[in-house]
Amino acid sequence: MAASASTPNSLCLKNVTSHRSPDGGKGNSPWRRFVSTKKAPSLSIACTAVSPSPLVPSSTKPSQERVFNFAAGPATLPENVLLKAQSDLVNWRASGMSIMEMSHRGKEFLSVIQKAESDLRALLRVPDDYEVLFLQGGATTQFAAIPLNLCTSQDSVDYMVTGAWGDKAFKEAQKFCKPNLVWSGKANKYTTIPSFDEFEQDPDAKYLHICANETIHGVEFKNYPVPKGKDKVLVADMSSNFCSKPVDVSKFGVIYAGAQKNVGPSGVTIVIIRKDLIGNAQAITPVMLDFKIHADNKSLYNTPPCFAIYMCGLVFEDLLEQGGLESVEKKNLKKASLLYGTIDGSGGFYKCPVEKSVRSLMNVPFTLEKSDLEAEFIKEAAKEGMVQLKGHRSVGGVRASIYNAMPLAGVEKLVAFMKDFQAKHA
């Protein structure tokens, strides 16, 4: 098939054998080198139209060698996404190089970041008056960037603390403004979320900050408080439930999320921010934390985490192919209810400390009544290919993180193991 210069994915390439080819030039090796015909017009030409290989739907069963990984993050990724990345790795869409090697300002990478953004916008139905930014530094950096961009050092802001991450965000904000702790679940070991009329907000607060899903404690907001401050700005750390269910973005001033739980590898943090909140950063704000700099430069002010953004793009594509976030949420509800049902139905052998109405769909912490059996539980599960079940070091116990990419089969295998373990040890 003749290649057309105007088709982005049908670059006309000449396939020649590299002198470094490990197969001695027979042409069967993946080390064949591709050279643009534009640069080597005198060589004989074999043109092929190259279209992106499709992202095949996830199978329900992972391949034999893969474990069920219940890690809280970095976490399991969809196997079809990993396979697609593998097939693209050395030579992305016949560009002759990998995503990791290409200029972030070239047309190839621009197409990647633009598609990632438009797919994310489609998934979350992000309104036009919001910017989507792909940043670095993890969600932890946003703990500082949020106050630096949204208020002055003298402004009051409100923090609801429902777990360890919200607490870290609150403490970091103390360096940059005057945060009020409007509610803390610490006294109850972070197992609840209050009804929203149970605490008072400061009418002068520039924003109200929440952590939408506490990864360590397994506490998740099922609806959201309305900020009472005059600017009505709700800010949410959605690191561990990002894209796990539909969210009405218009209720938020800012949503931020580290990618490494639900939507990609570590290294990229996504910020979705209402445009009118951009442009008022404190004078001391480092350039890398200033949302205006990143918005004005379409997340390309400096070298972005190109490969991580590419991986997020593949995940967004996969989520759209699964039918979008409504369909993803249904699958997540099914997995979570199977696991919580097994815990609650164990007659106290397993216990989840979190109040039922706010239990996380993503991170399921539980303890064993006989706590001396927890280490054995974790060890035996690992022997059966279910890994990373240890609870966070600050709380102990067991934690099963069942993000979007955890197949139902993984949760089914875990609950079968739990029942079996109980039968052996009851």
Ligand SMILES: Cc1ncc(COP(=O)(O)O)c(C=O)c1O
């Ligand atoms: C809810 C939440 N917020 C913030 C963070 C910190 O993210 P990072 O390590 O990307 O800075 C985490 C990490 O696990 C998290 O779960």
